Amino acid sequence: MKALAATLLILVAACGQGKAIFNVDVYSFMAGTGKDTIPYAIPPASSASASTFQKVQLPPGFGGSIVDSVRITVGGANLINSGGTGSLGFSFFFATDSAGTLSSPSALDIPATSVSGSNTVPVTISGDLSPAVHGLFSQDTLWMRIVATGTNSGVTPVTGKGALTALVIRVVLQDKIL
Amino acid sequence: MRTGVVALTLAVLALAPVRAAHAQISFDARRLGMGGVSLGRDGNASRYNPAYRAVKNRSGLGTGAPKVTIPIPIGLYSFFRDHPIGQLTHDPAFNPDSAAFNPVELLNLILNPPLFLELRKPPAPTNNVEFTIGKNQLIMNLGQTRVLIPDGSFGMGTSGRLLDLGAGFGAFHVSVMGFVHYDLSFTLDSALRSVLKDTIPVRPDSSYFILTDAVAQTGLTPTISYSARVWHPAALEPAAGGANGAPSADQNADDGVYLGAAAHYYFGATYARGVGPAGFTVGNPIFGASPNVLFDGLVHTSNKPNGHGIGADVGIAWITGPFEVGVGANDIGAQLTWSDTKVQRILYDPNGDSISTTLLANHVESTTKLPISYIANAALRMGTGTTVGGDVFNAGRGTVIHLGAEQRWGLFAARGGVARDQRKKLQFGFGGGLRFGGFGLDVGVWTSSGTLAEQRTMTMATSISVY
Numbered sequence: 048m049k050a051l052a053a054t055l056l057i058l059v060a061a062c063g064q065g066k067a068i069f070n071v072d073v074y075s076f077m078a079g080t081g082k083d084t085i086p087y088a089i090p091p092a093s094s095a096s097a098s099t100f101q102k103v104q105l106p107p108g109f110g111g112s113i114v115d116s117v118r119i120t121v122g123g124a125n126l127i128n129s130g131g132t133g134s135l136g137f138s139f140f141f142a143t144d145s146a147g148t149l150s151s152p153s154a155l156d157i158p159a160t161s162v163s164g165s166n167t168v169p170v171t172i173s174g175d176l177s178p179a180v181h182g183l184f185s186q187d188t189l190w191m192r193i194v195a196t197g198t199n200s201g202v203t204p205v206t207g208k209g210a211l212t213a214l215v216i217r218v219v220l221q222d223k224i225l
Numbered sequence: 226m227r228t229g230v231v232a233l234t235l236a237v238l239a240l241a242p243v244r245a246a247h248a249q250i251s252f253d254a255r256r257l258g259m260g261g262v263s264l265g266r267d268g269n270a271s272r273y274n275p276a277y278r279a280v281k282n283r284s285g286l287g288t289g290a291p292k293v294t295i296p297i298p299i300g301l302y303s304f305f306r307d308h309p310i311g312q313l314t315h316d317p318a319f320n321p322d323s324a325a326f327n328p329v330e331l332l333n334l335i336l337n338p339p340l341f342l343e344l345r346k347p348p349a350p351t352n353n354v355e356f357t358i359g360k361n362q363l364i365m366n367l368g369q370t371r372v373l374i375p376d377g378s379f380g381m382g383t384s385g386r387l388l389d390l391g392a393g394f395g396a397f398h399v400s401v402m403g404f405v406h407y408d409l410s411f412t413l414d415s416a417l418r419s420v421l422k423d424t425i426p427v428r429p430d431s432s433y434f435i436l437t438d439a440v441a442q443t444g445l446t447p448t449i450s451y452s453a454r455v456w457h458p459a460a461l462e463p464a465a466g467g468a469n470g471a472p473s474a475d476q477n478a479d480d481g482v483y484l485g486a487a488a489h490y491y492f493g494a495t496y497a498r499g500v501g502p503a504g505f506t507v508g509n510p511i512f513g514a515s516p517n518v519l520f521d522g523l524v525h526t527s528n529k530p531n532g533h534g535i536g537a538d539v540g541i542a543w544i545t546g547p548f549e550v551g552v553g554a555n556d557i558g559a560q561l562t563w564s565d566t567k568v569q570r571i572l573y574d575p576n577g578d579s580i581s582t583t584l585l586a587n588h589v590e591s592t593t594k595l596p597i598s599y600i601a602n603a604a605l606r607m608g609t610g611t612t613v614g615g616d617v618f619n620a621g622r623g624t625v626i627h628l629g630a631e632q633r634w635g636l637f638a639a640r641g642g643v644a645r646d647q648r649k650k651l652q653f654g655f656g657g658g659l660r661f662g663g664f665g666l667d668v669g670v671w672t673s674s675g676t677l678a679e680q681r682t683m684t685m686a687t688s689i690s691v692y
Contacts (some may be wrong), residue, residue, distance in 0.1 A: 065353045070453075072359030076512070105511070106356075 066115065067220045069105065073191065074122075074214040077101050083211040089133055089199040096196040100145050105218070108158045110209050113221040114181035119155065120214040122172030128162035131205030135159055135197040138173060141189055148192035152181045159198070162207065172214065184218045252296035252311030252340070253255025254688040258656020259629025260642025264604050264614045272386075273600040273618070274540035275485030279396065279452035281478075284499040291665065291690035296340065299687055304339040334650040344670065345683035361510035363427035365420055375413070382408030384556065384596050384621045396453035404491065406595050407441040408622070417504065429511050434504025434519050437498070442561065442593055444494040446533055450487035457481040458545070483542040485553070486526050493532015493561045495595060498525040501571075520573035525591050534561035536595065547606040552599075559595035566591040596621030610634060623647035629654065636660050639667070650674050652681065658690075 075081040082099045089095045119139075126135055136159035140148040154176040161167050183189045199205045270274050271277040285583055319331065353403060357364040367374070384406040391400025419425040427433070458480050491530040501522030508514045536559025542551035567587040573580050603635050604614030610633035618625045629642025638658040646652050656669035667688050672681040 049404035068353055068355040070355065070357040072357070072362060075361065076359075106358075 065069045067112075069168070069218045069219070069220070071103065071105065071216045071218065072214070073101060073103055073216055074211055076103075077211060077214070079178040083105050085193065085195045085206070085209040087135065087195055087197050087207060087209065089131070089197040089205040091199055091202050091204060094196065094198040095193050097206070098192050099153050100148065100192045101191045101193070102145075103191055105184065105187050105189070112185045114184050115219040115221060116217075117176040117184050118217045118218075119173050119176070119214065120217045121213050123212040123214075124172060125143070125210045125212055126160060126162050126168040126170055126207060127145055127210055128164065128166050128168065130165060130207070131199060131203045132161075132163040132201045133197055133205035134161045135209060137170070137209070138194045138196065139176070140192040140194065141176070141183050142192075143186065143189060145182065145190045145192070151191035152179065153194075159196075162205065169212075170209075176216075185220065245585070249436070251292045252688060253659060253690075254296075254656060254667040254669035254686040255291075255294075255631075255640065255690065256639075256669070257671045257686050258640040258642070258654050258667065259614075259631060259659075260627050260644040260652065260654035260671065261625070262614050262616055262642055262644075263602075263625035264629065264631060266610050269600050269618055270551060270553075271557055272601050273598055273620075274542060274551045274602070274669070275450055275452050275487050276483040276487055276540035276542040276553060277409075277439045278398070278450070278549060279454055279483045280542060282546065290312040291692050293687045293691040295691070297687040297689065298340040299685070300341045300343065302337040311678075315406075318665070336684045337380040341684045341686045344683060344685050345408075345681075350548065358510050358512065360410070361429060362509050363507070365427075366424050367421060371422050376408050376418070376422075379414045380408065380410035381411070382406075382622050384598055390574055391448070394452060398450045398452070400444050400448050400450070400681060402448055402489075403443070404446050404674050405441075405443040406621070407439075408596075409436070409439045412436045412438075414502070414504075415637070421637035427507055427511055429509035430507040432502075432504060432519055434502035436502050437499075438498075438500045440496075440498040440593065442493055442496040442532065442595075443531070444492050444561075446491045446536075447489050448489050450485065450538070452483065452485035452540075454481040455484050473504065477544060477546055478548075479544045480546065481544060483540075483544070483551075485540040485542075487538040489538070489556075489559065491532065491536060491537045491559065491561050491595075493527070493563060493593075494532070494562070495531040496525070496527040496532055496563055496566070496591070498593070517575040518573045520571070522571045524571055524584075525566055526569070527591075528565040528567055528588065531565055532561040532563045532593070534559060536560075547608070548604070550601075550603040552601045554597055554599040556595040556597055559597075561593045561595070563591045563593065565589075588674060623649075638667075642671075646674065648674060650681075660692070663691065663692050 068204050077099075082101055085097045085099050086190065087095065087097050124137065137157040138153040140149045141154050141157040142148040155174050157170065157172050157174070160168055160170050193211075195209045197205060253263075263500040266277055266280050308318060313319060353368055354370065355366040357366075357369070385404070387403040387405065389400050389402050391398060393399070412435065413421070414434050414436060416428075416431060417435065420427055420433060466560060499522050502519060503522070504519045505516045506519050509518045536556045537549060537555070539553045539557065540551065541551030542549065565588050566588065568585045570583045570585050572583070598619060600616055600618045602614065602616035604612060606612045611630065613630040615626070615628040618627070625647055628644070629640065631638055631640045636659055638660070640654070640656045642654045642659070644652045644654070652672045654669060654671035654672070656667065658665055658667035667690060668685065669687075670683060670685045672683050674681050
């Protein structure tokens with residue numbers, strides 16, 4: 048990673064004024080590991096949540112950079128509901144370590160989507176992350192927690208799983224490096 | 226002994242860039258205004274053609290060459306206006322902690338001191354660069370900056386001479402000169418070039434590297450040289466001359482054929498050469514594990530200051546009336562044999578995250594060469610105040626061609642020229658001058674192209690000449 052980071056740094060430096068843009072396909076690092084799936088089971092007349100954690104690696108050396116924006120540009124999930132009627136939404140939390148994601152405010156909330164019966168409902172995930180977490184993306188390591196929060200107003204449990212299908216985070220930095 | 230020689234050669238090495246730069250980047254606004262051609266008999270002509278050492282560089286005569294040229298560093302005014310000298314330590318351009326700090330621009334400033342006034346600065350690349358990173362994906366899109374990725378080798382280097390301590394008797398001259406040669410060359414391997422230039426995705430299980438080949442050598446060379454006019458038209462045709470054998474009006478006192486030659490015995494003081502790739506190797510998937518550093522170089526270094534070799538310079542010049550032409554070459558056959566060198570392999574070990582050095586051979590013989598430098602020049606001085614000329618010059622890193630002309634009307638002079646630089650790009654120059662008795666004020670404007678820029682810059686130089 049050091050060699051690659053050094054190469055990227057030289058390239059960014061050589062390009063003079065401008066912005067360094069990183070499109071990080073986070074989903075590609077989660078796929079097949081089980082972290083791309085969040086099972087849920089919501090008892091009747093209640094709400095519940097479940098989480099998955101993922102470490103995100105970024106090229107080092109941008110510690111002094113100013114983060115212009117962080118946005119989920121391409122994102123999606125399937126709500127694979129196996130029974131019950133309710134709704135599920137997603138929230139994204141970021142912190143410097145996994146424990147920090149438990150206490151940090153959410154950086155992006157995806158409105159709840161209704162599910163019912165045995166059905167698969169696609170959900171689009173996109174949006175700008177809260178400026179409060181921008182500073183984290185100038186570091187080479189950060190943690191992301193995806194929380195699926197569901198509500199069940201019915202009389203039967205809502206069960207199923209949320210499966211990520213895509214997640215690309217676009218980080219735009221002013222090219223202050225080293 | 227060794228300490229002294231090494232100290233001397235280090236001094237030579239340290240001063241070499243100044244001399245090399247001066248040899249190719251003149252501070253003479255007259256010359257720059259003619260695209261870089263020197264219509265006089267100074268500069269490159271006398272440096273690279275030993276025959277010209279026998280030709281008198283007559284100040285103020287037909288050659289128009291001044292005794293002294295004093296550059297006026299007007300570029301410094303502009304530089305210090307933008308970067309006040311009292312605030313340099315806090316200047317964002319030089320402060321690595323500042324968002325405005327750009328190491329490439331700083332390097333460019335060091336390599337190209339702002340002595341001249343930049344009329345048109347090279348546009349800094351302002352586009353965005355974009356990297357797409359996935360577990361098995363890496364795409365680098367450098368945007369408009371891709372045009373700067375060189376297709377061939379790139380680098381820097383020169384072969385120069387310093388000092389020239391000696392004495393002459395008649396046509397002969399015995400001296401000791403310092404020599405220095407360095408050449409730093411980089412070549413992108415085709416895979417890396419495709420990734421950077423054509424936005425081709427990085428492939429798993431592949432290596433991407435820059436091949437580096439760097440050599441530096443320096444030392445001293447005792448030299449015996451000969452330069453003389455071997456044929457003079459007045460000597461064969463006395464009737465054509467004036468009274469008492471003096472040249473007539475249509476003859477030039479410098480008319481004749483000049484020959485020059487020099488034999489060198491090179492004493493190499495120190496030498497080093499490094500060759501090898503530097504880059505990285507990605508795994509499969511690309512970001513499944515950290516990419517490995519790829520660094521595997523062979524380094525040759527001299528153990529003792531004991532390089533030996535011979536070489537020669539030759540040159541010829543013919544001057545007849547308003548026309549003159551010359552051809553000269555330096556360091557012909559200059560090959561140094563270093564009888565005591567060592568070869569080491571410097572390898573990055575990804576397992577230990579360390580660099581290991583292995584001695585492959587010691588006290589072995591190595592040979593190096595000095596590049597042949599050459600110049601061919603011609604000039605025609607017309608009777609109407611017009612002088613045209615040109616030269617073809619190569620100091621070991623590509624041929625440069627200059628063509629230029631000067632037109633004088635009394636106190637005034639207008640100049641223009643065109644050049645083909647080492648990157649085979651056309652460059653242009655124009656300028657003018659005023660002469661008041663023994664002094665002249667000249668202005669020259671010329672274009673140039675930097676290594677990391679496709680567009681030309683335009684620069685203006687001013688200088689005072691003393692005739």
